[in-house]
Amino acid sequence: MRYLFVAILGLVLGVAGAGAALYYNPLAERSAPMPGSTDRKLHYSLPDQVLEFAIGEDARLFGQETGDDSLWEETIDRAGVLGLVLNDGSNQPAALASRLLSASPDTDLLLNGVLVSDDWLVTIPGEGSFYVHADSNAWPFLKEQLVPVWYLDQPWTGPVEYWPTVGPGADDSAEVVGLTGSFRGSEGSAVEHYEITALDPARNVAQANGELYLNLPGPQVAAQ
Amino acid sequence: MKTVFLLALLIGFAGTLAGAHFAPALKHERLPSNTTVVSNGGRAEKFMIRLPADRIAATDGEAGGLRAKGADGVMIMPAQFVAEPLLIEHFKVRDSGGAVIGVAARHWNGTGAEATTTWSVLIPSRGALVLSSRGETRAALDSALRSRGYSAGKEWAGTVTLPMTGDGEGVVAAGTGEFENLLGTYRETWSVAAVDEDGKVSGTIELSTVTSRLQ
Numbered sequence: 001m002r003y004l005f006v007a008i009l010g011l012v013l014g015v016a017g018a019g020a021a022l023y024y025n026p027l028a029e030r031s032a033p034m035p036g037s038t039d040r041k042l043h044y045s046l047p048d049q050v051l052e053f054a055i056g057e058d059a060r061l062f063g064q065e066t067g068d069d070s071l072w073e074e075t076i077d078r079a080g081v082l083g084l085v086l087n088d089g090s091n092q093p094a095a096l097a098s099r100l101l102s103a104s105p106d107t108d109l110l111l112n113g114v115l116v117s118d119d120w121l122v123t124i125p126g127e128g129s130f131y132v133h134a135d136s137n138a139w140p141f142l143k144e145q146l147v148p149v150w151y152l153d154q155p156w157t158g159p160v161e162y163w164p165t166v167g168p169g170a171d172d173s174a175e176v177v178g179l180t181g182s183f184r185g186s187e188g189s190a191v192e193h194y195e196i197t198a199l200d201p202a203r204n205v206a207q208a209n210g211e212l213y214l215n216l217p218g219p220q221v222a223a224q
Numbered sequence: 225m226k227t228v229f230l231l232a233l234l235i236g237f238a239g240t241l242a243g244a245h246f247a248p249a250l251k252h253e254r255l256p257s258n259t260t261v262v263s264n265g266g267r268a269e270k271f272m273i274r275l276p277a278d279r280i281a282a283t284d285g286e287a288g289g290l291r292a293k294g295a296d297g298v299m300i301m302p303a304q305f306v307a308e309p310l311l312i313e314h315f316k317v318r319d320s321g322g323a324v325i326g327v328a329a330r331h332w333n334g335t336g337a338e339a340t341t342t343w344s345v346l347i348p349s350r351g352a353l354v355l356s357s358r359g360e361t362r363a364a365l366d367s368a369l370r371s372r373g374y375s376a377g378k379e380w381a382g383t384v385t386l387p388m389t390g391d392g393e394g395v396v397a398a399g400t401g402e403f404e405n406l407l408g409t410y411r412e413t414w415s416v417a418a419v420d421e422d423g424k425v426s427g428t429i430e431l432s433t434v435t436s437r438l439q
């Protein structure tokens with residue numbers, strides 16, 4: 001009996017130790033390098049500039065209602081579709097973006113964090129469209145903000161900012177492919193940054209300002 | 225006693241880390257891919273969208289016509305964009321067998337020298353496929369329906385089949401996951417069977433892709 005008690009105690013302590021190691025694991029907190037000063041910046045605020053947000057039933061971080069148009073099918077129940085207006089430097093609407101989000105199969109709490117595949121399709125009227133493929137690490141936000149504040153009722157201390165982009169580019173930035181108009185044939189990189197400005201579960205309020213830093217040089221291949 | 229404690233501690237610690245590393249908790253449900261091999265060695269795959277069931281939302285700009293006004297999910301654009309020739313649509317996507325497998329965004333942009341259409345199709349268990357082509361003319365669907373007798377505010381039933389890829393076909397522009405490093409083409413066809421008095425369109429959108437692996 002004593003052996004059993006000691007074994008259970010050891011097991012519990014081992015699990016707790018590993019949990020602490022995972023919680024403070026620096027491997028799960030990497031992020032892309034800071035954007036260059038010449039990068040183009042498109043920014044948005046949440047929820048003001050949300051055109052539409054449909055989310056899978058198993059992807060509701062804030063426990064929100066999914067409504068009649070929820071992504072309930074089991075193949076897409078951990079995905080989301082977000083329509084956004086993006087503003088330019090003068091804070092005027094400059095672009096429309098569709099973000100298709102899904103839990104990444106590369107999620108690994110030991111090595112990578114909680115990864116979200118974030119596919120942006122952005123159209124800037126008069127310029128064209130481009131596609132951004134980003135892997136974003138949600139783990140720092142989840143452990144520092146969402147779980148303690150939203151679910152454990154701890155007081156929120158903010159604002160707080162995050163650089164979630166962790167790939168899949170070689171330098172941990174997102175990959176960008178120009179599709180149409182002046183972007184056609186160009187390739188580049190992008191990094192996202194966001195600042196949470198309010199998080200209040202009692203009032204059901206979550207607000208953030210986000211920025212997409214875009215480095216998209218001219219076409220790599222001259223038009224024929 | 226000490227050995228038992230240390231062994232249990234080690235098992236608890238290592239087991240938890242192993243679970244965090246190998247746990248398949250975030251794997252997406254996957255259905256078999258309905259692909260066929262075409263004569264040149266490429267791979268053909270069709271994606272379907274059933275209207276109105278699979279429409280998630282569409283922008284409310286003037287360029288949208290029936291595709292915007294008849295939708296349940298409306299994306300209200302900023303005033304600056306309402307008169308612009310822009311239409312953003314979000315859909316669920318099905319395989320050729322009719323099962324929902326992903327979500328998609330379609331951007332039609334008529335503000336440049338020529339109209340363009342871009343698609344981003346995300347199948348969570350497989351990756352993303354990005355398509356690009358010359359776009360259809362503004363309000364192409366509305367014009368085609370009117371030429372077959374449709375008038376606004378009245379129910380209509382019939383058959384309209386409309387190719388929506390300018391130049392006949394578009395290109396596979398990018399991909400991730402299973403779709404990474406694929407080259408290919410696609411055709412987009414809208415088939416409309418009915419429009420109700422509120423302007424809600426019933427029909428299908430078919431995306432037919434032919435791809436091959438970049439060597």
